[in-house]
Amino acid sequence: MNTNPSMERKSWKASRRLFYVVPLAAMFIPLVANDYLQFMVNIMMVYVLVTVGFNLVIGNLGQLAFANTAFFGIGAYTTAILMSHLGFTYDIALVSAAVVGGLAGLLASITALRGIRLYYLAIITMAFGELMRWVYIHADKITHGTDGLPLYNISVFGMSMHSDTAKFYVFLLITVLVVKGVSNLLRSRVGRAIIAIRDNEMTTASLGISTSNYIILTFVMSGSIVGIAGAMFAATTERVFPESFGLTEVIVHFAMVMVGGSGSLIGSVIGGAVLTILPEYFRQFPGMSELFFGGIIITILLFLPKGLASLLAKLSPVFHDRYYRD
């Protein structure tokens, strides 16, 4: 890590430029991408947000809470239910998914506030996800059970969003706003307090900082972001199934955080993107795709235990997250 303030300022400016250049360049993707690639880029943005939200709790707050698939499913089903049964437009359903996801985060934070930590917290929060999946299957009058709940007439502000290109621009805007928001938050005094809780909760509390408030806030933000990702997922697939939010999904989300880099925002973006694309790439090797996928994850974590973000940080200080775990 650089210690020279002027160098730090330079790398901060460079990373800021990079933050705007990448989305601007991405705007041209629809010009060169076919339908399949466009669909994959959209799904990639969904998982980038899933990983950003999950990493807030796991990597930044340091709580081993696996309620992510619950938040993801809640966001997706909130969107689908509001649109299919109540005739809401997608924009309102998306905002509602963020709110309901945040409320789910609030509920999940109760476990952490009760002093439940580590593996116990992991099991309880995973059970929350499984409980929600049971609800999606059995509340079939509302969710249509295993048949899945379809979404019709997806539009934002009166404009149709049925094409993958239209979805792409909406998703790109949401992704940029969320990632920028989280970046700003992590650089603020709130972010500092969240990281302090991760490093030493007792000491943080002894400095007069209300750790409970920050734990609740982080869970709510995580739930909200992953809820938004759920709404984006629902719009991408246009039908929501309970199987999309099972235990395997928790493992995939966790792998995205770890491969990208625990506690790294850049890592979340990379982890979410890479682990969405890789399985698709390996589909061309039928019967071997899982082997390749697993092998790649093992190799990355073996040689880069701090994730792909650590490799980028070594290459350039531009990519060094301020709160990344060294």
Place this chain on the structure above:
Amino acid sequence: MLEPTLKVEGIRVAYGKKEILQGVDFELAEGETLCLLGANGSGKSTAMNAISGFVGCKAGTIKLEGQEIQNLPAHKSFALGMVQVSQSRDLFPQLSVEDNLKLGAHVRSRDTAKSELERVYGYFPRLRERRTQRVMTLSGGEQQMVAIGRAVMARPRVLLLDEPSGGLSPQFVNEIGTIISALKEDGATMLMIEQNLGLAFKVADRFIILRDGVVVDGGTVADYADDHEQIVRAIYL
């Protein structure tokens, strides 16, 4: 007569059935530096932890400017201005020097925190040079500076220093001594535990000696300036 800033009366603290403090009394006046001396296991750190709220008292009272604070949780004592720098320093290793310092003034306004930061950098110019460096990469002496700096950021009513020279090289002990003296000159009220009598006598006004959880001796540093041996005898024999 002026109310002392800190008044400790008959505090008793036990870990399980073992009573560590068996009725400790002392006072600390505004702007004064008092040093707690004593052999290992005499109850110095326990007394300090009881004052800062990290351990509870079975009996007795602790008053900060007349307000009873015994058995208040640590964060409430902190909010009232009782700020401790523990022996283990309790820093946030992954955070930068500046982030660690700012956490000391987290509950204060942004502008106040900014001016406090400048004040702390005034005491510790070395920390300004290292402000973006992660604390885990600093030397022990620099980490101690961060720990003291973070406490100073909170503008404590009473600054509690638990062995500030612990594990430091003679050069850093001198530097820490100079900084504590500067804080004292600026009017800080301090209670410190220190095994290094050279440092203790350089910065303290008074001392008390604890043995088996009770105060057995005490006096002003000026009276014993030329006779450290007598104090060593009182501590250990």
